[in-house]
Amino acid sequence: MHTFELQAPTRLIEWARGDRECEAGSAEGRRGGLCPERDFKVECGGFSERPVYSLKYVPDTSLLVTSGPPDSSLQVWQVSAEDSDVIKSISTIATENGTGQSWAKIDTISARAPWVLHGSRLDRVQITEVESRKNVYTAGIQGSEELSSLAFLDCSLLLLCSATGRLCLADTRQPQGLTEAVPAPSAPSSERWCMGTRHAAQGSPPSSQPVACLSSRGLLALTDLRKTSEFLAVAKARVPSSGSGAEFLCVSWAPALEGYLAVSGFDGTVHVYDTQSWDSSGREAEPIFVHKGHTFGGAGGSRDPPLVTVHTWHLQKPRTLLSAASDGSLHVWDWVQPCGKCG
Structure with missing residues (x-):
């Protein structure tokens, strides 16, 4: 890192x-x-x-x-x-x-x-x-x-x-x-939402790529734009509620890894999830990696716990992300697939 x-x-x-x-x-x-x-x-x-x-x-x-x-x-x-x-x-x-x-x-x-x-x-x-x-x-x-x-x-x-x-x-x-x-999925009116899209593979229609929607309570809904009558999958991210503000909610698809996405904006962490086993049950999903580097303090010397304000995937390196936090810290980091899920 x-x-x-x-x-x-x-x-x-x-x-x-x-x-x-x-x-x-x-x-x-x-x-x-x-x-x-x-x-x-x-x-x-x-x-x-x-x-x-x-x-x-x-x-x-x-x-x-x-x-x-x-x-x-x-x-x-x-x-x-x-x-x-x-x-x-x-x-x-x-x-x-x-x-x-x-x-x-x-x-x-x-x-x-x-x-x-x-x-x-x-x-x-x-x-x-x-x-x-x-x-x-x-x-x-x-x-x-x-x-x-x-x-x-x-x-x-x-x-x-x-x-x-x-x-x-x-x-x-x-x-x-x-x-x-x-x-949107049935949810309290106080929830705020954002979305993440992924560019379609060459030769495939743009609507073939799923859209991920993230709520301020950590609900994740995956939608296929070719069939909007039902959700592909619904899951709960293992994150604290960010309240009604949700100013920095961020969800993004990995550009070079099928089915992987990252979530931030709830605290000082970034979560990486593999969505390929998700269903429509809405149960809590287990992140395969959690980046906690920002929680250990950083540049600004702020007394408040840092909040991740944004993250993005590296375009050429499949498992590399960049993330920034409210204390002025900027991290470039890799995540590793857990051994039990390798292959």
Whole structure:
């Protein structure tokens, strides 16, 4: 395991071109910046005048898109040429009725052109062309629930998850946009939800990959978008309830391991699960690995127990993850398959 100290806590880790990763400070009132030279080798950096709560690299370009309070507008950044170490702000994408709305969740794609999918509520989701700032699609979805997650499945299919656990599958080729709505598992209304998607294998339809939804009480529901009438599996993660806030809930599929996912946002740990034996019983699932490194304290010297704010899987190394916590610690770590489950 490798441990690093960030200048301040981060809530995002995003992979860019090659083996590079982006992170930014997200605290209110603090100028965001990349980690110092004593940590990772810093190639380039910049400063934001507003908190950065989400950051997405635009594939096949030198562009980044960020969002954060106090409204739902987006900021577009350019990673400068090789002879410069500056990430500079180049434009702002304003949103209709953006004032007073919560910060926008975002995803990006470059299948047709550099696009950004963004929105803060189900009824305010659109696709904007990054460079021209032209609106190219608005989803026709009824309901004003707050968005917790959204994702491009491909250049035509969009998946949205509301904080109440409702999944909406939209198709940009259809005028009305909405093609399917999947209700959340029966749960108290105080629960908050997020989702994790996995890119489909080459040659298979994007809807063939299961979607994982995670609630603030640790409930995990796996959904097959080709058959939305029932859940593939439902299980309870072995984690404490994070309460009604659930600000840092995170669930992600391993990109190179079939059926494995990771969960964080409840305490100072990251849990790895093998979902291949799960059923619809909803019983508690046993994690195959728990990363506890952040619980031993870290960079910030905070008296409060650290909370993992984000994690992500390494793109090339199947069993390697990155995770960050509220004390400013950043860990790069591997997990090992228990001997009893090898083979």
